[in-house]
Amino acid sequence: MLNNAIYPRLIAATGALIVSMHVAAVTSEEITPIRQPAIEKLSINELSTATLATKVPATKIPLTTTTSASPTSNCIPDSVITAAELSATRDNGPFTVASKSVPRQLANGFGGGTIHYPTNAGDCGLLGGIAVIPGYVSYEASIKWWGPRLASWGFVVITIDTNSIYDDPDSRATQLSAALDHILSDSTVGAQIDSTRLGAIGWSMGGGGALQLATKRSDIRAIIPQTPYHDKDYGNMDTPALFITCQNDRIASNKKYSSPFYNNAAGAKMKIEIKNGSHFCPSYRFNEILLSKPGIAWMHRYINGDTRFDKFLCNNENYGNSPRISAYDYKNCV
Numbered sequence: 318m319l320n321n322a323i324y325p326r327l328i329a330a331t332g333a334l335i336v337s338m339h340v341a342a343v344t345s346e347e348i349t350p351i352r353q354p355a356i357e358k359l360s361i362n363e364l365s366t367a368t369l370a371t372k373v374p375a376t377k378i379p380l381t382t383t384t385s386a387s388p389t390s391n392c393i394p395d396s397v398i399t400a401a402e403l404s405a406t407r408d409n410g411p412f413t414v415a416s417k418s419v420p421r422q423l424a425n426g427f428g429g430g431t432i433h434y435p436t437n438a439g440d441c442g443l444l445g446g447i448a449v450i451p452g453y454v455s456y457e458a459s460i461k462w463w464g465p466r467l468a469s470w471g472f473v474v475i476t477i478d479t480n481s482i483y484d485d486p487d488s489r490a491t492q493l494s495a496a497l498d499h500i501l502s503d504s505t506v507g508a509q510i511d512s513t514r515l516g517a518i519g520w521s522m523g524g525g526g527a528l529q530l531a532t533k534r535s536d537i538r539a540i541i542p543q544t545p546y547h548d549k550d551y552g553n554m555d556t557p558a559l560f561i562t563c564q565n566d567r568i569a570s571n572k573k574y575s576s577p578f579y580n581n582a583a584g585a586k587m588k589i590e591i592k593n594g595s596h597f598c599p600s601y602r603f604n605e606i607l608l609s610k611p612g613i614a615w616m617h618r619y620i621n622g623d624t625r626f627d628k629f630l631c632n633n634e635n636y637g638n639s640p641r642i643s644a645y646d647y648k649n650c651v
Contacts, residue, residue: 388442391441404606410470432473432500433474434509446511447516448475448497448500450523451600458601460600462602470617475500490526490529490533493523517531518541521546522546528578532556540558541616542575546568546569561608564592566594566595569596579646607642
């Protein structure tokens with residue numbers, strides 16, 4: 318636990334850093350490397366605000382293993398499933414993207430956010446749905462880049478704020494679940510989503526929330542925990558998981574958090590460690606180009622069962638050869 322002297326310093330220092338990073342992210346098209354923040358010398362811990370209600374897991378629906386049966390095989394041409402297309406930025410994918418604001422006062426169980434969805438994916442049938450949540454003392458802006466990126470590849474995505482910036486991982490799991498329920502019932506996109514094909518992405522304590530959620534909801538097909546932090550036992554996690562870690566993470570150290578989480582994950586899993594990255598390496602758009610390809614491919618493979626994306630995953634792509642990646646591992650996957 319943090320003592321009384323350190324805890325206020327953590328809140329103040331992290332808050333100031335997040336504000337400065339947000340200003341930089343929204344005022345510059347090209348993000349320049351930032352120095353390791355002083356806050357990296359501190360650890361994170363915080364008060365519990367909510368607990369995810371336990372659900373009895375249903376039997377998970379088997380993943381589709383043939384390309385012809387994939388719901389996206391008829392609407393995403395083979396010709397666009399390339400490394401260059403997947404590594405693009407923003408909403409530059411096969412589909413046109415629109416967005417819809419979810420005001421805080423209309424959000425039930427989370428702090429509001431934005432729904433991102435494709436407008437010309439009618440030939441795809443029902444789409445997968447994904448919720449994305451930020452970390453400790455952070456806001457939607459830090460993870461919002463995932464919204465248009467994934468929506469342009471045929472997913473309905475909600476990027477959210479939390480009820481409180483101090484919410485713990487279990488509370489963030491509850492809020493991810495509430496956000497998924499929101500898009501399933503939304504008047505604009507609800508009818509477009511397959512309620513059995515859902516996913517979650519979280520950064521830091523949000524990553525811990527994604528891990529927790531995957532043990533509670535049987536309709537979660539895939540998750541992407543980014544520099545995940547969780548200080549409790551969240552149980553057996555066998556949902557396909559793409560772990561994003563940062564080599565120089567001194568807030569949620571890989572040795573104490575990401576590595577054990579990865580080692581204990583029982584399902585298909587892959588881990589990419591960004592070289593020289595701080596705890597903030599997956600946030601904003603700092604590494605959007607680097608993370609887009611594996612992130613989009615992972616969600617298509619394990620939410621939609623589209624095997625055409627196998628060539629960008631696991632033993633089919635050696636991310637370890639990239640000078641920007643310091644470690645790469647995979648197990649039990651394609």
